[in-house]
Amino acid sequence: MVELAGRRQDRGLKSMDTTLLIADALDTFRPKFRSLEDDALNLADHARKVARGKVPDAASLRFPALAHARGGAFEQLVAFYLQRGRADLVEAHYKIDEWGRGLPHRHLRSSIRRFVAIGEGPRAVRCWEHYIRKNATMFWDDLRDRDAAAKKLKKDASQQAAFDHHKESFDTSRRVVLEAIALARRYFEAYGTEREKAWLDRVHGEILAEERTRIAQKPLQDQMDDALFWHLVGTGGQTADERLDTLPDRLAAYSAAAIKTFGQMATDRVAEACREDIWALAYLLMDGCSDDAFEYFRNWLVLQGRTVFTSILADPDAFDPATLTGKPLAEGLLNAVEQAFVMRVGKDMPRLRQPKTKRLDPKEDDFAAMLPNLAGRLS
Numbered sequence: 471m472v473e474l475a476g477r478r479q480d481r482g483l484k485s486m487d488t489t490l491l492i493a494d495a496l497d498t499f500r501p502k503f504r505s506l507e508d509d510a511l512n513l514a515d516h517a518r519k520v521a522r523g524k525v526p527d528a529a530s531l532r533f534p535a536l537a538h539a540r541g542g543a544f545e546q547l548v549a550f551y552l553q554r555g556r557a558d559l560v561e562a563h564y565k566i567d568e569w570g571r572g573l574p575h576r577h578l579r580s581s582i583r584r585f586v587a588i589g590e591g592p593r594a595v596r597c598w599e600h601y602i603r604k605n606a607t608m609f610w611d612d613l614r615d616r617d618a619a620a621k622k623l624k625k626d627a628s629q630q631a632a633f634d635h636h637k638e639s640f641d642t643s644r645r646v647v648l649e650a651i652a653l654a655r656r657y658f659e660a661y662g663t664e665r666e667k668a669w670l671d672r673v674h675g676e677i678l679a680e681e682r683t684r685i686a687q688k689p690l691q692d693q694m695d696d697a698l699f700w701h702l703v704g705t706g707g708q709t710a711d712e713r714l715d716t717l718p719d720r721l722a723a724y725s726a727a728a729i730k731t732f733g734q735m736a737t738d739r740v741a742e743a744c745r746e747d748i749w750a751l752a753y754l755l756m757d758g759c760s761d762d763a764f765e766y767f768r769n770w771l772v773l774q775g776r777t778v779f780t781s782i783l784a785d786p787d788a789f790d791p792a793t794l795t796g797k798p799l800a801e802g803l804l805n806a807v808e809q810a811f812v813m814r815v816g817k818d819m820p821r822l823r824q825p826k827t828k829r830l831d832p833k834e835d836d837f838a839a840m841l842p843n844l845a846g847r848l849s
Contacts, residue, residue: 492546495520503556505797506563508757510547548581552588561585561593562711562796564600582657591661598654599666600715605647606673607805610812612640613680647677669719684816689725698728699735704775710800713773721810729814733807734822736772740803741825743768743783749830750837751786754844755798763799770800787841791848 495517501509551560564578578597585594619633651674658670676682691698702720703713721729752767753759759767771779782789804822811819838845 491517491521496546496550499550501550501554503551503554503559505756506547506551506559507797509551510544513547545577545580548577548584552584557585557588557590557593559796561597562709564597579653586657586661591657592663594657595654595662595666596712596715598650598657599669600711602647602650602654602670602673603715605643605650606677607802607809609640609643609647609677610682612636612643616640644677648674651677665719682812682816685722685814687723689728689814690723692725692727694724694728694731694735696735699732700776702732703736703773709795710770710773710798714769714800714803714806717806718809718813721807722813724814726811726815729807729811730819730822733804733811733819736803736807737822738825739772739779740765740768741827743771743779744827744830745783746830746832747786747840748783749832750840751782751789751844752798753832753834753837754841754848755789755791755794766799766801769803770798772803773800787843789844791844 492513495513498520499513499516502512503509548560551557560581564581582594582597585591585597616636616639619629619636623629623633651670655670658667662670672683702717705713705720721732724732748768748771749759749764752764756763771782808819
């Protein structure tokens, strides 16, 4: 342990020093391996305890590098996970949390390189594909906004500032997604499947042409029923993220009417799970659950397939947390359906009917009593 006592007593420890504390604390840290986010918080608490008596202000340490999933301290936790064979949780973290406008930050790219180094190249490809899909969605949204602003500008010269704003956003989105594709290509070529390589080529071509490729093949069928809905939900990958990422391509093989019906069925299922006991389940599993997180949890629940969905709705207290890998969250279920519709017909999908749901006002203190069996397993 590097001697830290006496350093910067009035202003607290520098981030480099907290990184040293994390390295020391990792020797005795016992992760729960539920998610990187959870263990980052647990590790920060553990590091404070280890630091007591070694630094003057240990109790006030905030470990910002861990709290924001950035910096050398967080990279140490990533390496710790990989050393213990939990590459699945590292992948799950980046596929949910690490995307946005701009190229991947250096820590995501560092983890991608780590995947390759330990023989997990396909995980690197899946992280890149997820990231590019999200940024491609931003590109298409910005393209639509730019074109709409251009039409207004033709009719009204006073709209110049609005057009310039949308054009700047579009130019940024285009640059970012093309640079991401260029960076990712060598990973796809080395470790990607034929489907993944073809997908990357198609997306690249569409963005350069500023036009989505419409499905030329005749639709597989026009009707979408319950059996087909659950078949599409339950295939396409082992995890909810993989199923969600591949859903647009799989769903686009069906007619526009079938795609829209699928979207309505998904909306109805998510609404069906809008219950306080399901919110309690999400809260207990994740040690907290916001409004948005509850929606993403219900998306994840649908993507587990019919058997898991129906069993959890029948008795959420019987859920076995030992079967959970990573955060039970899935963003963008309806976005995936909308992407499939555009791929099929080349235009946006009509609005879906929103089912009525009961307004929930959950009391967090009641959740453990609501699901006592689950609460006992997690304690």
